[in-house]
Amino acid sequence: MDRVAVIGASMTQFGQRDAWIRELLAEAGEACLADAGVAPDDVEHLYVSNMASGEFEGQTGVPNALAHDLGAIPAYTQRVDQTSSSGGAGIYAAWQSVASGASDMTLLVGGEKMTHRTTAEATDVIASLTHPAEYKHGVTLPSFAGLTARRYLHEYDAPRESLAKVAVKNHKNGVDNPHAQFQKEVSLETVMDSPVIADPLRLYDFCPITDGSAALMLCPESVAAEYTDNYAVISGIGGATDTHVVHEREDPTVMGGVVDSGKEAYEMAGIGPDDLDVAELHDMFTILEFLQMEGLGIAEQGEAWKAIEDGRTEKTGDLPVNTSGGLKSKGHPLGASGVAQGYEIYKQVIGDAGARQVDADIGLACNVGGFGNCVITTIMEAGQ
């Protein structure tokens, strides 16, 4: 079967944007069409990754609006929602549309408009994805992160500073990302002295609330050649759920969805973690970077903190993680985040990542929905 190629990508300025969801989606969509050199009426399928435009903005039907705004009618269009991993789910949906033969040119646009709502309102919308048995008792995603971090530090005898070092690293990487919400370094002391949010986690262990959008253009590899000789292929992809009730998990330091989706993606690509050159992990909370490194076999169980301490995941290390700055520095506009992870990996493997470029032929993106309720792992390789 023809492999699925990525022939173009875009990412808008992440941060507090004076634009509504329709405008954000159109901005990324137009930029991606231009980047790929694809005419709007050549788009056959158009997927929109978005969690909650209805709840945040009172606007639904945004895929139809986007088809209209891009001039892509009569392209088939649909919204993909998998909560905070809607972007990764969008990559999977777009991949399926091409791999099934349904579409020879699929545009995926992910976006979310959130900053016009208060942090409490936004947290409430996000918390509605969790099990009522937990969220009605006030256990939101940040609470899970705090509880899990405490367990992890205790279980594996890890220093609190190792978590803070994730934030320091990702902020340092974000300086080179012109689209990142925070393009500034933070010191270990700043992180360690920031206000407690969910003990032991502090303000700088959390990603911000963000507006933004990103896009990818997918087509069969045989079609890619008509547009460019420098493209990526999605060589592996998989998705998996874990218990919806988080407290039912046997070991709270293991995310089953990360393990299972990673296995699927590695198997399809015919590679293992040692073959990776770069990875984007879903660092909505610093502790999640550890859990994904371990779940994906990048570090042994309980040893991701040592990799951070040893600088292995720095840009100069064995396996650079979150060269984009991650969700931590780049921001986390729910539906856009997984697509923006794909943007970074695509740019890295085609050698177009500018100041963020590392030596990379194979990259992985892991997008986590809820608190690991559903996870999508994608592997891209340089084409040809």
Place this chain on the structure above:
Amino acid sequence: MDRVAVIGASMTQFGQRDAWIRELLAEAGEACLADAGVAPDDVEHLYVSNMASGEFEGQTGVPNALAHDLGAIPAYTQRVDQTSSSGGAGIYAAWQSVASGASDMTLLVGGEKMTHRTTAEATDVIASLTHPAEYKHGVTLPSFAGLTARRYLHEYDAPRESLAKVAVKNHKNGVDNPHAQFQKEVSLETVMDSPVIADPLRLYDFCPITDGSAALMLCPESVAAEYTDNYAVISGIGGATDTHVVHEREDPTVMGGVVDSGKEAYEMAGIGPDDLDVAELHDMFTILEFLQMEGLGIAEQGEAWKAIEDGRTEKTGDLPVNTSGGLKSKGHPLGASGVAQGYEIYKQVIGDAGARQVDADIGLACNVGGFGNCVITTIMEAGQ
């Protein structure tokens, strides 16, 4: 390529249900697993068609909840939203998951819980899918239906009664559907004397607001044989958009999305409208049944009303339309409706439609999102 088979289906009682969205989805999901004889842990992908559980109920993340409730973890799961055609979009997503090779067993469950909200609230949520240039001026979907019906009657010199006869026919068919919200006949006089809603359309020209769910089980045809020797195949499927701003359409009596998605589906199946034995059309408003019959080539442009007058679409006619009772009598729980259309066509082509059974080897379902903003057309044929 292996064709995609449907090996099981379910539909819950449609109407005013004392159950929340999670319960409705689980009810249809469990019934479909039982009908197909598939164990929960054999499900590889699980798609949920739902427009607005967040807006209606403050609950998101329902696909993860459903994977949990069915015992289907670690199956990959995702929500499919295409407004009122979310169900048809779900069939397309489930088809793609199997046809792409990503899943060998895909469960699709569609559902919506709406009746706990007032009609005004529900209409407001639905109206949020239209273009702000229209809905901010009070033009909701029922308004579009009234304007279009007036134009149609004028343009094609059709009698007002022909629209009413759609309601009469579909209510008559619904008597034989134990899952229908209204299992009762209505007379032509009842429809013609009911209160005006959007002139010339009256109360009985509109579908009700409904709670309910439905499900389908899809797998490669080669796998189907392990489960049953009586299955259907999806021989054709296509989706297409029309202008998001409805008043920009050149001819308001033509829905481009119906025409384009129908063409795609016919071409893939290698058949034409004359080959159909049965059809489920999206009669959210009576006028829509005419527009789809004409857009799909079941009747000539401007002549669908004659087919109704001649009884051609009755159960005893050349091409029975809406043997299930349609949205009109069955009800229209947004995310469920397209899946329930698939349920009816599946039951008809495998010869298991009970009192509703007609002589059918090939059937078509047309699911309309918004006011034709996006349309999905699916063709099923008896397997083997």
